[in-house]
Amino acid sequence: MGYPTTMLQIDTLNPLPRPVPLGALNLVFLFVALSTLFSSNPITGLAAILQLRLLLHFYWRKGLPLFGLLLMLMPWLEISTNILEANFRGISLNEMLHGTGDTAYWMAFAGLCCVHLGFYKEFKKNASQFHPESLRQFAIQLSLNRLMLIYAGLFFSTSLVSTIIGGRASVFFQLTTYFNQIASVILVVICLRQAVLKQNPKVYFAFLGAIIILSFYSLFSNWKFVAYAIFIGHGITQVVDRKLFSRIVFLLVIFGGLAILWQSIKQDYRIFLTGSGETGGLVSQSIVRGRQESLAKFFELSTGFLSAESEAQPEVQSDNSALYSNLRRVGYLEFFSMVLNEVPHKIPHENGALIKESLSFALVPRFLNPNKGVKDDGAKVTKYTGFFVMSSSSFSLGHYTEHFIDFGFLGLLIVLLIFGKIGGLILILLFKRQHLQKNALFSIATTYVVLMHWGSFQSDFTFIVGTLFFSFICHGFVFAPLYSFIMKWTSNAT
Numbered sequence: 001m002g003y004p005t006t007m008l009q010i011d012t013l014n015p016l017p018r019p020v021p022l023g024a025l026n027l028v029f030l031f032v033a034l035s036t037l038f039s040s041n042p043i044t045g046l047a048a049i050l051q052l053r054l055l056l057h058f059y060w061r062k063g064l065p066l067f068g069l070l071l072m073l074m075p076w077l078e079i080s081t082n083i084l085e086a087n088f089r090g091i092s093l094n095e096m097l098h099g100t101g102d103t104a105y106w107m108a109f110a111g112l113c114c115v116h117l118g119f120y121k122e123f124k125k126n127a128s129q130f131h132p133e134s135l136r137q138f139a140i141q142l143s144l145n146r147l148m149l150i151y152a153g154l155f156f157s158t159s160l161v162s163t164i165i166g167g168r169a170s171v172f173f174q175l176t177t178y179f180n181q182i183a184s185v186i187l188v189v190i191c192l193r194q195a196v197l198k199q200n201p202k203v204y205f206a207f208l209g210a211i212i213i214l215s216f217y218s219l220f221s222n223w224k225f226v227a228y229a230i231f232i233g234h235g236i237t238q239v240v241d242r243k244l245f246s247r248i249v250f251l252l253v254i255f256g257g258l259a260i261l262w263q264s265i266k267q268d269y270r271i272f273l274t275g276s277g278e279t280g281g282l283v284s285q286s287i288v289r290g291r292q293e294s295l296a297k298f299f300e301l302s303t304g305f306l307s308a309e310s311e312a313q314p315e316v317q318s319d320n321s322a323l324y325s326n327l328r329r330v331g332y333l334e335f336f337s338m339v340l341n342e343v344p345h346k347i348p349h350e351n352g353a354l355i356k357e358s359l360s361f362a363l364v365p366r367f368l369n370p371n372k373g374v375k376d377d378g379a380k381v382t383k384y385t386g387f388f389v390m391s392s393s394s395f396s397l398g399h400y401t402e403h404f405i406d407f408g409f410l411g412l413l414i415v416l417l418i419f420g421k422i423g424g425l426i427l428i429l430l431f432k433r434q435h436l437q438k439n440a441l442f443s444i445a446t447t448y449v450v451l452m453h454w455g456s457f458q459s460d461f462t463f464i465v466g467t468l469f470f471s472f473i474c475h476g477f478v479f480a481p482l483y484s485f486i487m488k489w490t491s492n493a494t
Contacts, residue, residue, distance in 0.1 A: 016128040017062040023240040029053055039087040044105050048080035051109060058120060063132030065192060066235040067448040068123050070228060071423075071455030072116060078398075078457035079108040081331030085324060097337035104336040107409055108457065111400050111416045118420020119427075126431050130440050132196075132236075138440045139196040146490040147190050148207055154183040155214070178474040181449050182482070184225060185475070187211065188445035191233030196441075212258075216298045217291045219270050221262050227255045232448060263326045265301040272297050332458040336401045338385035343405050347384060354380075354402045355415070355461060362466035377460055396460035403461070423454050426472055435480040439487050446475050446483075 022029075029049060036045035055076060059069035083105065086096045093101030158180040194204055208226060215222040230251065237244050270276075275288040287294070328334070343349065361372055377396040378389035384405055389395050397405075399419075403412045427447055430436060436443040450471040453464050475483075 016124050017064060019057045020060045020062055020237055021239045024245055025240050040091055041083050041086055041093050044083050044093060044102060045087065047109060048083055052076060062238050063236060064127060064130055065232050065444050067232050067444055068127060070231055071451055074455050075112050075457035077330055078332040079112060081327050082333045085327035085331060097334055098341055100337040100340040101333060103340055104333045107404065107412065108333065108336065108400055111412055114413045114416040115420035118417045119424045122424025122428055126428055129431065130444060135196045135440055139193045141439065141491050142193050143490050143492050144193065147186055150486055150490060151183055151186040154186065178470055181471065182479060184449050185445040188229045188232055188448060189441045191229040192441045192444065195233035195236050217294050219273060219287065223258060259326055261302055261305060263329060264305050269298055269301055332398055335381060335385055335397050338387060339401050339405060342384055342386060349408055350406045352406050354406045358462040358465055362462050363469060375462060398458045399461040399464055400457055423451055426451060430476055433476050435483045442483060442487060450475055
C-alpha cells in the first residue's frame, strides 16, 4: 500500500469544514450563562462563557482533530477558572485576588483574543489539509501493535538514559528530553488512529491504563498528557450527539477524580520522590527513588486518601478545600493580580528587559555565555509580587504577566498578537516538512507536541522560547530520519 495523496494537494480540494453543531451543549451553555447572572461575578463570568463558545466555534470543526482547540482551551482554563472559584466562594474576583482580580482577568481575556487573532488565519488555511477521509487513509496504514511497541521502547529507553545521565551532562540530558517527546507524538498518533478508525479493542484501553499508572512516577501530573491525547483524537466528530456527550461526562469524571487525588497527595509524594523527608519540605526537583518503590508509595498515599474520605463523609461534604485547591491550581490569575499592585505603581515597567533576558537565556548556549546563571523563577515571582517563593518551586509569573511588566497593557496585546502569529508560522513550517507529510497523523501529533507549551498562560517566557525553539529544531529536522523509519516500520504494508 503506498502513501495516499499528499496533504498539500488535498488542501486545494477541501476547505476548512464547518463548526461542529453543539446540540445539547448549547443548552448547557445557556443554563450556565443564566446561572452566572446570579453569581458573584456576572460580567466576567458571561465573558468567559462567551469566549469559550467562540473558541469552540473557531477550532472544533467537523471531522477534524482537536489539536487547535486544545492549544486555545488550556490558556482559557488558566485564565477563567478563578472566576468559578470566586463564584463557589460567593465573593467577587477582586475580593479573592488582592483587589485587582477583575483587571487581571480582562487583561488576560484580551491577551488570549490577540493570540487567537494571530494564530487562527494560519490554522484555518492549513487545518483543511486534514480532511476526514484522508485521515482515514493515513490511519489504515498504521499498525496499532507496532505503534504500541515503538512507544514502549521509547518510553523505557529514554527513562533509562535520563537516569544514567542525570544532570551531569546537560546537553545530552536536554537532547534526551526532546527525544522523549517522540513517545508523546506516538501516543497522540495512537489515539488519532483508534478514533478515526473507530476501533477500541481491550488492548488499547489496557495500554492507556498502563501509561496513566506509569506516568505517576513524576513530580508533576504527567498523566494529563494521556487526557490531552484522548481529547485530540476522540473529540473528532460531526455532531455532539448523546453518545459523545456521555463520553465527555465520563472522561471528565475520571480525569477530574485523578486531578483531585493528585492535588491531595502530591506534596507528600514529591517529598518522598526527592528524598526531602528529613527537611520537612520540597527542596529539590531531582527524583532519587526507583520507579517500583515510587509507584508503591503513590498507591499507598492514594489508598490512605480514599480511606480517609470514606471514613469522614460529613466532613468531606462540608469542607471544599480540595475543590478550591484544584481550582486555584488550574486558575493562574493570582500572580498577575499581585503584580498589578506593584507595577507600575511601585516598580516601573521594564521596557523589554524581561523578554530580552528570556531570549538570551533560552537561545544562547552556556558555552557562549558561561555567566548566564541559573533559571530562578522564584526570584522573579518574589521581586514583582512581594510574595516569597522558593527557588525549587515550579511556580512562575506566566508570560502574559511578564509581557505586562515589560510593556504595559497595550504592549502586552501587541506582543501576544505577534506570539500568536509565530505559533501559526511554526504550524505552517511543520506541516510542510517532507518527513511529516508522509502521514497526516504524525504531522498533527508532532505539531501539537511542539506547540503545547506555546498554548499556555502560566508558563514563563524563557521556558516557552526554549522548548518551542528546540522542539521545532528537533522534531522538524534532527529527528526526521527517525520519524521516517517509524512510519515505515509501523506501516501495515511492511
